[in-house]
Amino acid sequence: MAYFDAASAAPLHPVGRQALLAALDEGWADPARLYREGRRARLLLDAAREAAAEAVECRPDELVFTPSGTRAVHAGIEGALAGRRRVGSHLIVSAVEHSSVLHTAEAHEAGSGSVTEVAVDRTGAVDPAAYAKALRPDTALACLQSANHEVGTVQPVAEVAEACRAAGVPLLVDAAQSLGWGPVAGGWSLLTASAHKWGGPPGVGLLVVRKGVRFAPQGPSDERESGRAAGFENIPAVVAAAASLRAVRAEAAAEAARLRDLTERIRTRVPASVPDVEVVGDPQRRLPGIVTFSCLFVDGETVLHELDRAGFSVSSGSSCTSSTLTPSHVLRAMGVLSEGNVRVSLPPGTEAREVERFLTVLPRVVAEVREKLGAPVAAGAAGAAEHTVGGSGVLVVDALGRRCPIPVIELAKVIGDVPVGGTVRVLADDEAARLDIPAWCEMRGQEYLGEEPADHGSAYLVRRLS
Amino acid sequence: MAYFDAASAAPLHPVGRQALLAALDEGWADPARLYREGRRARLLLDAAREAAAEAVECRPDELVFTPSGTRAVHAGIEGALAGRRRVGSHLIVSAVEHSSVLHTAEAHEAGSGSVTEVAVDRTGAVDPAAYAKALRPDTALACLQSANHEVGTVQPVAEVAEACRAAGVPLLVDAAQSLGWGPVAGGWSLLTASAHKWGGPPGVGLLVVRKGVRFAPQGPSDERESGRAAGFENIPAVVAAAASLRAVRAEAAAEAARLRDLTERIRTRVPASVPDVEVVGDPQRRLPGIVTFSCLFVDGETVLHELDRAGFSVSSGSSCTSSTLTPSHVLRAMGVLSEGNVRVSLPPGTEAREVERFLTVLPRVVAEVREKLGAPVAAGAAGAAEHTVGGSGVLVVDALGRRCPIPVIELAKVIGDVPVGGTVRVLADDEAARLDIPAWCEMRGQEYLGEEPADHGSAYLVRRLS
Numbered sequence: 001m002a003y004f005d006a007a008s009a010a011p012l013h014p015v016g017r018q019a020l021l022a023a024l025d026e027g028w029a030d031p032a033r034l035y036r037e038g039r040r041a042r043l044l045l046d047a048a049r050e051a052a053a054e055a056v057e058c059r060p061d062e063l064v065f066t067p068s069g070t071r072a073v074h075a076g077i078e079g080a081l082a083g084r085r086r087v088g089s090h091l092i093v094s095a096v097e098h099s100s101v102l103h104t105a106e107a108h109e110a111g112s113g114s115v116t117e118v119a120v121d122r123t124g125a126v127d128p129a130a131y132a133k134a135l136r137p138d139t140a141l142a143c144l145q146s147a148n149h150e151v152g153t154v155q156p157v158a159e160v161a162e163a164c165r166a167a168g169v170p171l172l173v174d175a176a177q178s179l180g181w182g183p184v185a186g187g188w189s190l191l192t193a194s195a196h197k198w199g200g201p202p203g204v205g206l207l208v209v210r211k212g213v214r215f216a217p218q219g220p221s222d223e224r225e226s227g228r229a230a231g232f233e234n235i236p237a238v239v240a241a242a243a244s245l246r247a248v249r250a251e252a253a254a255e256a257a258r259l260r261d262l263t264e265r266i267r268t269r270v271p272a273s274v275p276d277v278e279v280v281g282d283p284q285r286r287l288p289g290i291v292t293f294s295c296l297f298v299d300g301e302t303v304l305h306e307l308d309r310a311g312f313s314v315s316s317g318s319s320c321t322s323s324t325l326t327p328s329h330v331l332r333a334m335g336v337l338s339e340g341n342v343r344v345s346l347p348p349g350t351e352a353r354e355v356e357r358f359l360t361v362l363p364r365v366v367a368e369v370r371e372k373l374g375a376p377v378a379a380g381a382a383g384a385a386e387h388t389v390g391g392s393g394v395l396v397v398d399a400l401g402r403r404c405p406i407p408v409i410e411l412a413k414v415i416g417d418v419p420v421g422g423t424v425r426v427l428a429d430d431e432a433a434r435l436d437i438p439a440w441c442e443m444r445g446q447e448y449l450g451e452e453p454a455d456h457g458s459a460y461l462v463r464r465l466s
Numbered sequence: 467m468a469y470f471d472a473a474s475a476a477p478l479h480p481v482g483r484q485a486l487l488a489a490l491d492e493g494w495a496d497p498a499r500l501y502r503e504g505r506r507a508r509l510l511l512d513a514a515r516e517a518a519a520e521a522v523e524c525r526p527d528e529l530v531f532t533p534s535g536t537r538a539v540h541a542g543i544e545g546a547l548a549g550r551r552r553v554g555s556h557l558i559v560s561a562v563e564h565s566s567v568l569h570t571a572e573a574h575e576a577g578s579g580s581v582t583e584v585a586v587d588r589t590g591a592v593d594p595a596a597y598a599k600a601l602r603p604d605t606a607l608a609c610l611q612s613a614n615h616e617v618g619t620v621q622p623v624a625e626v627a628e629a630c631r632a633a634g635v636p637l638l639v640d641a642a643q644s645l646g647w648g649p650v651a652g653g654w655s656l657l658t659a660s661a662h663k664w665g666g667p668p669g670v671g672l673l674v675v676r677k678g679v680r681f682a683p684q685g686p687s688d689e690r691e692s693g694r695a696a697g698f699e700n701i702p703a704v705v706a707a708a709a710s711l712r713a714v715r716a717e718a719a720a721e722a723a724r725l726r727d728l729t730e731r732i733r734t735r736v737p738a739s740v741p742d743v744e745v746v747g748d749p750q751r752r753l754p755g756i757v758t759f760s761c762l763f764v765d766g767e768t769v770l771h772e773l774d775r776a777g778f779s780v781s782s783g784s785s786c787t788s789s790t791l792t793p794s795h796v797l798r799a800m801g802v803l804s805e806g807n808v809r810v811s812l813p814p815g816t817e818a819r820e821v822e823r824f825l826t827v828l829p830r831v832v833a834e835v836r837e838k839l840g841a842p843v844a845a846g847a848a849g850a851a852e853h854t855v856g857g858s859g860v861l862v863v864d865a866l867g868r869r870c871p872i873p874v875i876e877l878a879k880v881i882g883d884v885p886v887g888g889t890v891r892v893l894a895d896d897e898a899a900r901l902d903i904p905a906w907c908e909m910r911g912q913e914y915l916g917e918e919p920a921d922h923g924s925a926y927l928v929r930r931l932s
Contacts, residue, residue, distance in 0.1 A: 003503055008496040009698065017490060024483060028668065030474040034770055034787065035779035037469055067533030067669065068697030074686050100696070103686040196698060202494070203533065203669040203700035219685070220540050220569040223789060230566070231534030232475065232662060234669035237703070304500055313501035321500065323689060 002354040003313045006197075007149050007177060007290055007345035013199035016244030020201060020236050027235035032223070045235050048242035055245045056191060056208055057183040063208045064225040065238045069176050069194025072205035073100040075217065075228060076172055076190050080141045081108060083214035084170070088138020089113040094126045094155070095333035096148050098174055102329070105143075123282040124151045124334050128159035135167040142171050146178040150317055150330040150343055151281030152263075152290030154178070158186030170213050177287060179206075180248045181256055189213045199248050199348070200241035203234050248348060255348045256288040262355045263291040266344055273363045278443055280336045289347070292317075294331070295340030295366050296440065297375030297409050303340055306365045312358055317341045319404050319432040326431045327404075337439035338432055339405040340366070373405065376412045397426045400456050404432035408440050411462060415446065418464050423449065429457025437462065468820040469779045472663075473615050473643060473756055473811035479665035482710030486667060486702050493701035498689070511701050514708035521711045522657060522674055523649040529674045530691040531704045535642050535660020538671035539566040541683065541694060542638055542656050546607045547574060549680035550636070554604020555579040560592045560621070561799035562614050564640055568795070571609075589748040590617045590800050594625035601633040608637050612644040616783055616796040616809055617747030618729075618756030620644070624652030636679050643753060645672075646714045647722055655679045665714050665814070666707035669700050714814060721814045722754040728812055728821045729757040739829045744909055746802045755813070758783075760797070761806030761832050762906065763841030763875050769806055772831045778824055783807045785870050785898040792897045793870075803905035804898055805871040806832070839871065842878050859884075863892045866922050870898035874906050877928060881912065884930050889915065895923025903928065 003011070012020070027044040029037035046060075053060040066072040081091060093105050095117045105115045116134045118126050131142060142164050147154045157173055164171040170189030178184065180198030184191060190213060195204035207228060209215045215228075222230045248255075263286075271277050276296035295303065300318025307314055315321070317328025318341040327338035344358070395418045399407035407428040418424055426437060434451065437460040441448040449461035469477070478486070493510040495503035512526075519526040532538040547557060559571050561583045571581045582600045584592050597608060608630050613620045623639055630637040636655030644650065646664030650657060656679060661670035673694060675681045681694075688696045714721075729752075737743045742762035761769065766784025773780055781787070783794025784807040793804035810824070861884045865873035873894040884890055892903060900917065903926040907914040915927035 001502075003495075003501075005496070005499065005501070005503075008499060009494060011494045012490055020490075021487075024478055024486075024667070028475060028477045028662070029469075029779075030471075033471065033474060033779070033781060034767070035469075035471070035774045036467075037471075037779055067537065067700075070688065070697035071533065074696065078685075099688060100686070103688060103696075107686045194698070196494070201490070201700075201702065202698050203703055205697075219544075220566070220573045222536065222565060222569060230540065230569075231536035231671075232660070232668050234533075234667075234703075236667065237669055237700075301500070308501045313495075313499070313503055315499060 001311050002350070002358065004344045004346055004350070004358070005313050005315050006347035007343065008315055009196050009202070010199045010347050012201050012240065013244040013247050015247035016200055016240040019243035020240035023236035023239035027239055031233060031235065041235050044239050045233060048235075048238045051242040051246055052206060055179070055183065055249055056206065058191070058208050059211065061226070062210055063206060064228045065233065066205040066207050066229040067203060067231065067234065069192060069197065069205040070100040071229070072192035072194070072207040073098070073174060074104050076192050076207050076209070077101065077104040077108070077141065077143065078218040079209070079215045079228065080170055080172060080190055080213065081113065082216040082218050084140040087140050088136070090136050090139040091115045092118060092131065092134045092139060092142040094118045094120060094144055096120050096124055096330045097143060097145055098149055098176060101143050101145075101174055120333050122334055122336060124148050124153035124280070124330065125282055125285065126155055126160065128156050128163055131160045132163035135163065135169055139167070139169045142169055144171060144173060146173050146175040146184050147287050148281070148330060149177050150328055151292045151334070152287040153282040154285040154287065157184060157188065161186040161188050180245065181252050181288065182249070195237070195241035195244065198245055200244040201237045203237040204241040251348060259288040259346050259348070259350065262346055262350060262352060263289060263344070265355060265359065266291045269359050270362065273359065274366050276443075278337050278439070280331070280334060290343065290345045292341065292343045294337040295342070296337065296443070297373060297405050297412065298340035298366055298369040299373070299403070299405050300339065300341050302369050303342060303365060306369060307361070310361045310365065312361070315343045317343065319430070327435050332435050335435070335439065337436055337443065339408060339436045373409060375409050394423045394425050397424060399426055399428045399433070401429065403430050404436060407433040408436050411437060411440065415462070415464055420464050420466065422464050424462045424464070426460045426462065427454055427457060428460065433460060434458070467777050468816070468824065470810045470812055470816070470824070471779050471781050472813035473809065474781060475662050475668070476665045476813050478667050478706065479710040479713050481713035482666055482706040485709035486706035489702035489705035493705055497699055497701065507701050510705050511699060514701075514704045517708040517712055518672060521645070521649065521715055522672065524657070524674050525677065527692070528676055529672060530694045531699065532671035532673050532695040533669060533697065533700065535658060535663065535671040536566040537695070538658035538660070538673040539564070539640060540570050542658050542673050542675070543567065543570045543574070543607065543609065544684040545675070545681045545694065546636055546638060546656055546679065547579065548682040548684050550606040553606050554602070556602050556605040557581045558584060558597065558600045558605060558608040560584045560586060560610055562586050562590055562796045563609060563611055564615055564642060567609050567611070567640055586799050588800055588802060590614050590619035590746070590796065591748055591751065592621055592626065594622050594629055597626045598629035601629065601635055605633070605635045608635055610637060610639060612639050612641040612650050613753050614747070614796060615643050616794055617758045617800070618753040619748040620751040620753065623650055623654065627652040627654050646711065647718050647754065648715070661703070661707035661710065664711055666710040667703045669703040670707040717814060725754040725812050725814070725816065728816060728818060729755060729810070731821060731825065732757045732810060735825050736828065739825065740832050742909070744803050744905070746797070746800060756809065756811045758807065758809045760803040761808070762803065762909070763839060763871050763878065764806035764832055764835040765839070765869070765871050766805065766807050768835045769808060769831060772835060773827070776827045776831065778827070781809050783809065785896070793901050798901050801901070801905065803902055803909065805874060805902045839875060841875050860889045860891050863890060865892055865894045865899070867895065869896050870902060873899040874902050877903060877906065881928070881930055886930050886932065888930050890928045890930070892926045892928065893920055893923060894926065899926060900924070
């Protein structure tokens with residue numbers, strides 16, 4: 001059994017568990033009360049706040065605990081936007097933010113606000129110059145994650161913060177994926193994080209608002225957490241979160257080096273042992289524990305299922321694993337292949353032999369899924385594609401009603417049937433095709449000519465170059 | 467050591483603690499994931515939802531878990547109001563709701579909404595006819611607590627629900643104080659509750675929305691908890707909450723009878739052993755564990771402090787114990803004395819000998835505080851009040867700058883100095899005087915003539931009747 005999905009949730013750190021048990025006994029009372037149980041709870045809450053603030057490198061009175069990282073993001077963005085309402089209602093986010101940021105941006109846009117989404121390059125990183133360019137006189141807030149949750153790419157936060165500072169615009173950093181590894185450098189104004197990502201318990205987020213940043217909490221509030229997070233404080237969880245953060249930080253340097261080596265093995269050896277794989281994300285500027293790759297000609301759901309049967313828990317940004325049947329917005333923004341996508345995110349303590357076993361099992365799993373789907377084993381292999389050559393010499397592949405990865409499999413099967421310079425027209429109505437057909441062209445050195453509306457779904461045009 | 471403030475927070479039930487520990491091991495993963503840890507978490511979440519729904523007597527798909535009772539109230543009211551936006555934006559609440567309800571009503575009113583606050587009688591209960599009368603064609607929602615958190619009075623929920631149903635208006639019931647004792651009867655439409663009030667952990671609230679009730683969640687949302695409570699599910703806490711609820715329900719009937727007897731002892735014996743005490747709340751229709759009384763001529767803060775030193779943790783609705791220095795809105799709405807207010811709320815398992823010790827200690831504590839404050843020991847006792855008799859024969863007491871309970875003490879000292887039919891004019895700028903001088907008149911059979919603006923603060927006029 002190997003749990004390789006730490007970027008979704010990490011099990012509670014043993015130190016956090018001990019702290020939780022102690023705080024269940026000592027910290028259950030209302031910290032606003034004057035009697036001894038209340039005073040004891042207040043002491044625990046204050047100590048947890050100080051410990052968390054030290055890890056964030058902020059003042060304790062700048063930090064409040066929220067019921068989740070998601071709530072921290074919602075409250076942080078809404079409060080910062082409202083605090084600068086007089087300046088304007090323009091919000092900047094990157095295209096690869098966590099869904100909690102993007103959902104808040106959508107809600108802002110559905111109101112009277114405007115949103116600019118800053119694009120990323122093929123590694124998933126934003127360009128600080130693009131943020132600088134997006135800043136306007138009416139920009140109320142900019143948001144940028146410290147590192148991406150799906151591909152591990154570390155963002156140039158300090159540079160973007162500098163551009164924002166020059167324009168007098170606060171920057172909110174979603175540090176959910178990185179806070180366990182270290183504080184976020186640079187002159188950010190607001191910061192959010194989520195305890196269950198660093199080995200704390202669920203039920204705890206952090207919202208940090210630097211002194212001097214205009215902030216107006218939205219919605220009904222109460223006197224708890226400086227009026228920024230309503231509801232009875234969850235002190236046992238908060239204490240466990242702070243203790244876990246301190247514990248993972250103590251181990252962070254050594255563990256980062258170890259995990260970086262393990263993910264480097266995956267980055268290097270998967271493309272060598274599995275044909276037709278694209279490893280995505282920045283090879284250098286990345287989180288220690290995350291590595292993500294996509295495999296042509298397989299569907300993510302089946303790969304996940306087979307890996308689960310083999311004892312590996314991983315996640316995927318493939319469309320077939322999402323409830324909306326659309327590929328991950330991160331992979332889409334990067335313009336990389338989404339089919340057969342696998343994210344491996346190693347929790348601290350992952351043993352090398354587990355990674356080695358993964359590297360042994362994966363090629364077999366992918367090969368078996370490909371075989372079942374009838375994927376081409378080599379370019380130009382005899383295919384069973386339903387295709388016709390039109391009057392214009394264009395070869396038409398009808399993949400309507402077929403889900404990812406079938407449209408790409410069909411395309412790959414027939415590309416050898418047209419002469420170099422000839423065109424294949426793929427008819428598909430699966431959302432993933434829009435991302436995966438161009439990505440396949442990029443991987444295979446073929447030319448993607450674009451998409452046209454068709455009677456049903458879309459037609460994707462590909463010119464054979466080699 | 468006796469913790470008598472269960473209405474604020476109850477320690478975690480041992481069954482809940484066991485469940486929490488088990489679920490920390492089994493339920494930390496993301497229940498939306500397809501691998502085994504995710505499936506295991508999903509099973510725990512589903513089972514907890516079924517158990518909670520059974521206790522509420524609703525369908526599991528009508529119930530979502532929120533990060534707190536406060537969040538359940540905010541989300542429930544906002545969602546119900548938005549769902550019936552076309553009908554209108556009128557909201558009805560009782561004057562004695564929990565602050566989370568009243569804060570949401572204030573936010574609604576600060577927007578474009580209108581709010582009617584239904585008054586209560588001297589026991590803290592609403593009149594169903596008053597709710598029926600408050601209903602308007604543009605009423606979007608009515609809210610009523612199942613029982614009051616400060617005085618324990620049980621509200622006529624079923625009757626109010628019937629009036630609302632007849633008008634086609636949904637009723638939201640805040641069941642925070644009563645759900646541990648049993649399901650809420652009557653045709654309510656929405657229900658909220660808070661786990662740490664029934665012996666569950668902090669970090670869990672319930673929001674129930676009956677099928678067919680129009681509901682539009684507000685603010686940014688995600689796919690969790692039917693889109694009604696954003697953020698990663700806190701499964702260990704949710705599992706512990708459901709297990710605790712089941713456990714306290716199993717003990718509820720026996721424990722209710724036992725605690726009712728203990729609070730009855732306090733209701734009966736405190737007025738007999740402490741002079742000048744008013745026990746507030748309905749003597750019959752009340753929660754088993756709550757009893758509240760107010761003591762003339764003492765300040766709540768000192769009484770709480772002295773009781774804490776004697777080993778009793780209780781709370782108070784007196785102005786001096788609130789951060790805003792205003793008396794509890796509940797006591798104010800009831801029109802009862804707020805000075806020297808003490809709320810005793812017994813957790814399940816409270817032993818009779820602890821209550822007996824409280825009954826022994828309380829008279830001494832109150833007597834000592836009264837002695838320190840120079841309170842009159844009997845009507846007409848020689849006083850040190852600074853007072854003057856004006857030209858009109860009105861006796862003027864200057865209590866400006868003096869905090870509760872001094873204005874009432876000064877009034878009591880001089881009332882014997884004016885003839886029957888004569889008037890005392892008390893000058894005071896402490897907020898509590900507005901409530902406590904009329905309440906004192908009511909208790910002592912004197913006539914309260916009303917309040918007039920004065921150069922500083924207000925003048926309160928009292929006519930001696932006996």
